[in-house]
Amino acid sequence: MIVNHTIVDVRAYHLSHRFRLPPRPQSRGSAVKRDMVLVKLTSSEGVVGYGESYHGHAPTTVADFVNTTLREAVLGEDVHDVEGISFKVYMRYLIGAGLGAAVLHALSGLDMALWDVRGKALGVPAYTLLGGRRREFRAYAGGLNLGFQPPEELIDEIERLRESHGFTAVKLRLGDTVENDLLRVERVREHFGGDLEIMGDANLGYTYSEVYRLLPGLADNAVTWLEEPLTRDNIDGYADMRRRSGVPIAAGENLYGRLELKHWLGRRALDVVQSDCSKTGGVTELKKIGDLAATHQLRFAPHTSHTRLNHAATLHVMSALPSSYVYEADASHDNQFHEELITAELDVVGGLVRPPSKPGLGVTVNEDLLDRFAGIGGAAYAVDRRPR
Structure with a gap:
């Protein structure tokens, strides 16, 4: 039997770590830190799911959009209605502004977390x-x-x-x-x-x-x-x-x-x-x-x-x-x-x-480590590309 699960909370966290080894040059520069945005979604039955939003070189912006606009839009929605939630976000926030990076990155983490909750609620893997x-x-x-x-x-x-x-x-x-x-x-x-x-x-x-x-x-x-x-x-x-x-x-x-x-x-x-x-x-x-x-x-x-x-x-x-x-x-x-x-x-x-x-x-x-990996400001890549 499928139990009705509604979304009761959504939280996003900007997380980072610096590299312990010397950075290696690439075409965009040398990576000096790694950023990510972790999305946590909680259902009315207490099931917790997680997703990852790409930072888009603006991780605080992506996290803030999840924590404000997206959270308000999806609270109370059925976690199994992934198509409906995706369509709702598109019609509200993408159809006018276009397929902007920050909005779609934010939706990515939310959607990933929905599939995690759905699978856990039903006791089956996402595949x-x-x-x-x-x-x-x-x-x-x-x-x-x-x-x-x-x-x-x-x-x-x-x-x-x-x-x-x-x-x-x-x-x-x-x-x-x-x-x-x-x-x-x-x-x-x-x-x-x-x-x-x-x-x-x-x-x-x-x-x-x-x-x-x-x-x-x-x-x-x-x-x-x-x-x-x-x-x-x-x-x-x-x-x-x-x-x-x-x-x-x-x-x-x-x-x-x-x-x-x-x-x-x-x-x-x-x-x-x-x-x-x-x-x-x-x-x-x-x-x-x-x-x-x-x-x-x-x-x-x-x-x-x-x-x-x-x-x-x-x-x-x-x-x-x-x-x-x-x-x-x-x-x-x-x-x-x-x-x-x-x-x-x-x-x-x-x-x-x-x-x-x-x-x-x-x-x-491991949520006990969230404070340790708290977001670090600044660019993820040092601009060191050699002139052509």
């Missing part, structure tokens, strides 16, 4: 509610690592990841100079041969002309995809690049919901859809995006963010979409959110991973 089963996925090593270090250090790091977790695929950070990026890719390919799948992520770091200098070398080294080489507003550039590229183009992490993604699909501007559960509207919207990708016969490989909440939610959605391609594991060296604050059964073993099997998202949050 069951989504119409899936506990599927196993190949994982690639992502996260804030594999950056602009010398090729020998990069190879050593990949060796360690392969030995510890069995990774058969890695994502290299690109967006340095074209020459440096190609040198790293060539050395990694030369060392590992065909035993390693290589993805490349430029983090929006290239100019149009640089991409065309880069693509032939990536194709020669059998790179699986080039991720976000240009800024998110350059749909014409992406569409032209995809037509002329011998390397599949991946994007979607910074596109807001299926309503924005549909324009990219209509222009045939990408090959791999990488929407992020903590950015694009949560579990409800990510599932729809995965269905949309399958309709267009595109690979669905969601981007993942800072904590195991996002990672678990992503795997639950992927498990309801048999066409899902590959999972992005966080192989970062220093993620204290994973290590201490938020835990789940998400270990990569033999290069493979499955979603947690416990009810809801299957994630445990």
